[in-house]
Amino acid sequence: MSDRQPTVSVIIPAYNAANFISQTIESVLNQTFTDFELLVIDDGSTDNTLAVTNQYALRDRRIQVLSQTNQGVSATRNYGVQIAKGNLIAFLDADDLWFPDKLTLHIQHFHANPNLAVSFSRVEFINFQGEPTGQLSTSRLTDLKAEDFLYENPTTTVSNIITRSQVFAEVGGFAEDMSYSEDLEWLFRVLCHQDHIWQIEGIDRVLLYYRASPSGLSASLYRMEAGWDLLIDRAKKYAPSLVQRHYSIARAVHLRYLARRAFRLQLPASVGLDFINRAIVSDWRILFREPHRTLLTILAVYGRYFLSLFQGKKQLIAKSK
Structure with a gap:
């Protein structure tokens, strides 16, 4: 990796993600906006996730693969934030897929609003096999208040979140002892922050395929x-x-x-x-x-x-x- 400062740092936490990680990485490489670094952090996988991602790193200098003992997804995202060089940080889970114009439209969104802390979009749900279901997220996109994140999850998934690195510097990272609702806790904290009046706002476009888990327990x-x-x-x-x-x-x-x-x-x-x-x-x-x-x-x-x-x-x- 070079010492250049990209506009966006994309963080993919990966744990036993070999079945889907190639599709996910390809969806980042297919972005119309190309000034990004991609940080893939293998969180102690026991399958061949690390081998698959290392092959991508050999082919594209924008990709950096790191490996650690299993820490959990929140700690892994926080680690990515610590080493990220971009002024904007985007998260993507290892089985979700971005639409090609995702980064372009979000960057335009940030440029248009200096108080925007988090940008997100509509989401289309796909089944475990990757087939679109036609079901879209319907949450409100604008005028979001802190209490809205107590009721439901307007952003749907962390894969839908793009934020400024400055926001993490001010409010801190994800709660590492939380495995559910850790994104809501962080978003709530952003809107409760006293030193800066931040906004969270969505784009009325579908820019993410969110893969449903097969777990029905x-x-x-x-x-x-x-x-x-x-x-x-x-x-x-x-x-x-x-x-x-x-x-x-x-x-x-x-x-x-x-x-x-x-x-x-x-x-x-x-x-x-x-x-x-x-x-x-x-x-x-x-x-x-x-x-x-x-x-x-x-x-x-x-x-x-x-x-x-x-x-x-x-x-x-x-x-x-």
Whole structure:
């Protein structure tokens, strides 16, 4: 690597990512904006991720591959930030894909707004095999406030985030003891920062393919809930009164999201029922916040639950004959 200062530093944390890392790197190399460095950090992979990425580094001087013992994704991203040379920092997970004009449009976005801390875009979800689902992110893109990051995730994924290196210097890195909601905690911290009035704003274009995980374990949803609880604990340190005002309804919204996710993943009916029931108990106003979404979630979850009861009863009757 040379001592040149690129405009953008792209950071890819990689752990056992050999199946997808080539596609991900190619999506960076195919960018219409070319003044970047690509830092691929192998986080103690046990497959041939390191061999694959080293081959790319031999072919393109903009690519630097580093390797470390397994530290976790937040620590790996923070390490990338420490050695990054660009004034802008972009994150990309090792199985997601950028559209070719992603960097170009985000750089234009930063040039147009000196107070912009984080730029993001719409996202299209792809399945595990890489096939587009046609499902797009629908979060609000503008006028985002700190409390918005307690309710849902407007940026969807860390792969969608491009930020100024100055922001990391001011607010610090990702919380390394968090494996869920660490991006929300960091984004919340950015908007609560007192020394600089930063903005987080999205571009109304799809610039990222986000690969859905094949994992359908209910345990992962409960870990997501625990991650959100940790987010709230951290957020109380920066804005206690704000968290107190929004906590009950924000928790209800998050539990509703987990109920919908349980339904989409076809998890046992009792899992979705648990989440939606606790959402309503947390704050009944969830019935009036996006009522269409809440009603559909209730109908879907309860419908699956009663169907499972009916099918179970039929099986008992059949066995008794």
